[in-house]
Amino acid sequence: MAILSQTKTFLNYINGNWQSGSSEDVSKSINPANKEEVVGYVQVSTREDLNEAVQAAKQAQKGWKKLSGVERGNYLFKAAEILEKKLDDIAETMTREMGKTLAEARGETARGVAILRYYAGEGMRKMGDLIPSSDSGALMFSKRVPLGVVGVITPWNFPVAIPIWKSAPALIYGNTVILKPATEAAVTAAKVIECFHEAGFPQGVMNLVTGKGSVIGQGLAEHKDVEAITFTGSNSVGNQIGKTAAARNAKYQLEMGGKNPIIIANDCDIDLAVDAVLSGGLKSTGQKCTCSSRVIVQSGIYNEFKVKLLDKVKTIKVGNGLESDTWMGPCATEDQYNTVRGYIQKGIDEGAELIFGGDAPNTEELGKGFYVNPTIFDHVSSKMTIAQEEIFGPVLALMKVDTIKDAINLANDIEFGLSASIFTKDISQILTFIDDIEAGLIRVNSETAGVELQAPFGGMKASSSHSREQGEAAKEFFTTTKTVFIKG
Numbered sequence: 001m002a003i004l005s006q007t008k009t010f011l012n013y014i015n016g017n018w019q020s021g022s023s024e025d026v027s028k029s030i031n032p033a034n035k036e037e038v039v040g041y042v043q044v045s046t047r048e049d050l051n052e053a054v055q056a057a058k059q060a061q062k063g064w065k066k067l068s069g070v071e072r073g074n075y076l077f078k079a080a081e082i083l084e085k086k087l088d089d090i091a092e093t094m095t096r097e098m099g100k101t102l103a104e105a106r107g108e109t110a111r112g113v114a115i116l117r118y119y120a121g122e123g124m125r126k127m128g129d130l131i132p133s134s135d136s137g138a139l140m141f142s143k144r145v146p147l148g149v150v151g152v153i154t155p156w157n158f159p160v161a162i163p164i165w166k167s168a169p170a171l172i173y174g175n176t177v178i179l180k181p182a183t184e185a186a187v188t189a190a191k192v193i194e195c196f197h198e199a200g201f202p203q204g205v206m207n208l209v210t211g212k213g214s215v216i217g218q219g220l221a222e223h224k225d226v227e228a229i230t231f232t233g234s235n236s237v238g239n240q241i242g243k244t245a246a247a248r249n250a251k252y253q254l255e256m257g258g259k260n261p262i263i264i265a266n267d268c269d270i271d272l273a274v275d276a277v278l279s280g281g282l283k284s285t286g287q288k289c290t291c292s293s294r295v296i297v298q299s300g301i302y303n304e305f306k307v308k309l310l311d312k313v314k315t316i317k318v319g320n321g322l323e324s325d326t327w328m329g330p331c332a333t334e335d336q337y338n339t340v341r342g343y344i345q346k347g348i349d350e351g352a353e354l355i356f357g358g359d360a361p362n363t364e365e366l367g368k369g370f371y372v373n374p375t376i377f378d379h380v381s382s383k384m385t386i387a388q389e390e391i392f393g394p395v396l397a398l399m400k401v402d403t404i405k406d407a408i409n410l411a412n413d414i415e416f417g418l419s420a421s422i423f424t425k426d427i428s429q430i431l432t433f434i435d436d437i438e439a440g441l442i443r444v445n446s447e448t449a450g451v452e453l454q455a456p457f458g459g460m461k462a463s464s465s466h467s468r469e470q471g472e473a474a475k476e477f478f479t480t481t482k483t484v485f486i487k488g
């Protein structure tokens with residue numbers, strides 16, 4: 001595997017300029033498939049840098065909001081075109097930086113292109129409604145207007161798609177943006193921002209400030225000139241951001257954890273269900289907020305399902321995501337690796353039966369990375385930690401139930417409510433599931449992961465702050481409404 005010959009230092013992007021952080025400190029981003037490889041260096045910025053970016057974004061918003069939606073859309077179309085041209089390079093950087101397979105990284109980057117185009121088109125769609133006034137001589141209408149400067153705080157698991165699905169709608173509706181990406185995936189984020197730079201966005205409209213979450217992320221949440229914060233990541237950080245933003249009456253949107261159930265009913269196509277459990281639970285090394293982690297199987301097919309699952313999981317090739325036959329890469333970071341190993345130990349200690357994996361691959365090459373083998377626990381009860389907490393790793397928990405009612409009750413016995421799926425051919429079971437499951441994303445005969453950019457995305461319960469992202473739903477968050485009454 002070729003090591004990058006020149007390790008680049010990536011700068012902040014503020015007011016249309018690439019510049020170092022004022023501390024002149026950098027942090028290194030390493031390849032989780034080989035911790036000896038440095039993918040790049042990023043700025044460890046200060047509040048001073050953040051203030052500069054906020055002032056630039058505030059100033060730029062005055063002109064940006066005056067452009068027509070079509071004009072703003074043209075910048076997004078241009079960014080999409082550039083991202084598409086750089087797709088291979090950006091996808092490879094993503095694989096090197098956070099470990100997902102190249103096929104997944106390419107798919108994600110292509111999705112970033114599609115999201116940019118979708119929101120570019122939004123610039124031509126309606127931004128209000130005509131409302132009949134009780135006064136026949138008056139014209140009354142609502143008009144959607146931008147919020148101002150938006151802070152975008154993103155995680156490392158989708159380092160292209162999430163920054164774009166938050167920034168693109170913010171921009172098209174007339175806001176300006178400061179992106180604070182996860183430190184572990186900040187090189188990939190910087191390469192995405194290069195596309196915005198090359199697209200010629202006016203100075204200050206799109207800004208990138210890298211650095212510690214507790215400094216730059218928290219700084220965005222606290223900053224009086226940042227009108228809204230959109231965040232994806234852990235519940236602990238999300239809830240803190242929510243409190244900080246609420247205290248100064250800023251708008252906020254939090255997309256947080258999931259512990260998503262997949263119900264396998266007696267009447268389902270078992271082979272399809274096995275494939276969905278493996279793909280939904282283990283692709284991206286289980287590091288998707290929508291991944292299938294609780295596998296709730298009806299007793300009539302439990303043993304057959306388990307045998308087939310074990311047969312298939314053995315065929316999974318764990319390895320470097322850059323190799324074409326790799327099915328599952330490493331955990332994205334050392335912290336994540338330690339967290340996953342800790343949860344596996346907890347599962348064992350609390351009495352779940354480890355029936356596959358649980359360890360790390362022991363070859364010399366894979367020993368250099370943060371690899372964990374696909375792991376399956378049987379006899380998991382709902383009280384166990386591995387059934388309640390988001391692991392964010394390649395760990396499946398099998399749980400047995402007699403009826404679909406029991407399955408839904410078990411699925412709902414959790415603080416999270418992001419996504420859920422059922423495998424069955426029975427329409428009445430499907431309708432009951434849709435009615436009774438506590439989840440923002442419901443999938444039938446399909447894995448729990450899988451989000452389409454034109455549809456609302458978000459969770460119930462502790463998984464989100466209850467607003468929705470993507471599709472038309474994004475307009476709700478990134479704009480506010482003026483109601484206008486004109487008497488002739």
Ligand code: NDP
Pocket residue numbers: 153154155156157180181182183184211212213214215216217218219221232233234235237238240241255256257258288289336339390391392
């Ligand atoms: P975090 O919630 O810590 O990080 C997400 C983003 O928030 C990063 O940009 C991070 O910056 C930033 N951040 C960190 N601390 C603060 C703060 N005090 N104020 C404002 N922003 C902050 O997630 P982790 O990366 O640490 O992952 C931990 C766990 O979170 C995972 O194991 C998983 O369970 C969950 N998670 C869920 C995701 C989802 O999609 N729902 C995505 C990622 C993680 P920095 O990187 O500099 O710390």
